Amino acid sequence: MRIALVASLAWQDYRADVRLSACTVLALVAVIAPLLVLFGLKFGLISSLTQRLERDPAVREVIPMGGGRFGAEFVDQLAQRPDVAFALPRTRQIAATADLALLAQGQVVNVEMIPTAVGDPLLGDLSPPTEPDHVLLSRTAAEKLGAKAGDWLDATFTRQVAGRPQAQRTRLQITGVLELEAFGRDALFAPMTLLEAVEDYRDGRAVNAFGWPGDVGAANAPRVFPAFRLYARSLDDVEPLRLYFASQQLSVATQAQTIAQVKSLSRNLSLVFWIIAALAVLGAVAAVLAGALATVERKRRELSVLRLLGFSTGALLLFVVLQALYSASLATAASFALYALAERGLNHLFMQVPGEYASYLLPAHYCVALLAIFAASGLAAALGGWRVARIEASEGIRNV
Structure with a gap:
């Protein structure tokens, strides 16, 4: 042809x-x-x-509802799951607050303290703080304080012992400021060691790392966390995680309906x-x-x-x-x-x-x-x- x-x-x-x-x-x-x-x-x-x-990490977040009792080993096992991108224990919310002020100014801002580590999806390109006195600040908190990366903050933690108010101060350096889209509330992102120290201090325990006085005998008690921060690896993993926690008799809040x-x-x-x-x-x-x-x-x-x-x-x-x-x-x-x-x-x-x-x-x-x-x-x-x-x-x- x-x-x-x-x-x-x-x-x-x-x-x-x-x-x-x-x-x-x-x-x-x-x-x-x-x-x-x-x-x-x-x-x-x-x-x-x-x-x-x-792009919105909040859509992949799995939030435990109510007060739970989770050990560090349980949260570590969650972090090893293939459908989990990030998991970290959280201390009690009532104990995870701080009063912040720039050293040279009198403006005081009360913020919530959130634990962070490597792999935290909220941080974006920012490196997580690794030292107890290094922190990240949310955009709203940084704007209220007039602070920027590299500044030193005066952090105050209060408690009551036998009806008497007590307080401890420490200096914290800002290593970065989160984007407003990442977190819209006044918050401080810090290593887990700082949040555990603050919780111990408010529970009356001694914190040797910061030199805060307290009950030395209770310092070695096993720690139980009421909640955790957890993010699914992908949108398709949110619903399977919800079903997994439901099978464990744990109530969680997710954005599974939005994804669906x-x-x-x-x-x-x-x-x-x-x-x-x-x-x-x-x-x-x-x-x-x-x-x-x-x-x-x-x-x-x-x-x-x-x-x-x-x-x-x-x-x-x-x-x-x-x-x-x-x-x-x-x-x-x-x-x-x-x-x-x-x-x-x-x-x-x-x-x-x-x-x-x-x-x-x-x-x-x-x-x-x-x-x-x-x-x-x-x-x-x-x-x-x-x-x-x-x-x-x-x-x-x-x-x-």
């Missing part, structure tokens, strides 16, 4: 029927371009919502898209099929002459299929160009957060669309053009 010759003849004939060819191309563009825009909106919307959830809503939206939009796409593709295939049938009937004389010149049935069928692929190629290029314009306009109108898109397609999507268009057009043209097998060379003799 002289493929190059057939391709050249098909192209010359395609160009000669420019009006009919243009109508075929426009018909395909009318199907392909809206589908690309629809899928781009679906993929861009769901991707943006999913990325927004993934986004997944449900994705499934529903996918269903709508594929229904519309199936109907549109069926219409496009029917149009190409009808076009191929019309081509065979309209060019029956020319095809019979080619048969007379020795072209086989396969060559004649290739002639019809190639013309359909020419239309598919031009329609695909035009549709991609129209989608690019629509994508830019939609993102300009609806994009609210940098890095997010209202409409977006990956390179893989373009490749899949291209292959699907070519496959559908080629198959439809082959089915419609199979009537060339009935064309006899004698028809070419009569038409010469």
Whole structure:
């Protein structure tokens, strides 16, 4: 089969029927371009919502409800689970507070103390403090104090012993300030050793590391934590963790419902898209099929002459299929160009957060669309053009 010759003849004939060819191309563009825009909106919307959830550590947080009794070993076991990204014990909330002030100023801000360590998703690019006198500050607390990284704070911890108020002060250095999006309340992020020391002091225990007086005999008592900080490794791990804690008779609060809503939206939009796409593709295939049938009937004389010149049935069928692929190629290029314009306009109108898109397609999507268009057009043209097998060379003799 002289493929190059057939391709050249098909192209010359395609160009000669420019009006009919243009109508075929426009018909395909009318199907392909809206589908690309629809899928781009679906993929861009769901991707943006999913990325927004993934970027927000609070969505992956699992919060124990009520007062519990957890040992350090239990929390360590949680941290080793493959579906857990970060886990750390928490001291009693009533004992995890501090009064902070800059050394040179009188402004005092009461903050909650939160334990942190390596892998804390709230810290972002900040390194966690490792020394007991090094801390991170939330953005709101830093703004109220007028503090910045490198400043020294005067931290005051109070307690009551036999009805008499007592207080201890220590100096803490700020090693960094969290972004407002990471944590929106007044807080101090510190190593676990500082929070345990403050809890011991408020429980009347002695804290030798800071030289705080107290009951030495109670210092070696096993520590029990009422809660923990835990973050799932991914959005898909939140619900399994909730079920795990439920099986352990532990009540936890999660954002599993929010995650489920986004997944449900994705499934529903996918269903709508594929229904519309199936109907549109069926219409496009029917149009190409009808076009191929019309081509065979309209060019029956020319095809019979080619048969007379020795072209086989396969060559004649290739002639019809190639013309359909020419239309598919031009329609695909035009549709991609129209989608690019629509994508830019939609993102300009609806994009609210940098890095997010209202409409977006990956390179893989373009490749899949291209292959699907070519496959559908080629198959439809082959089915419609199979009537060339009935064309006899004698028809070419009569038409010469």
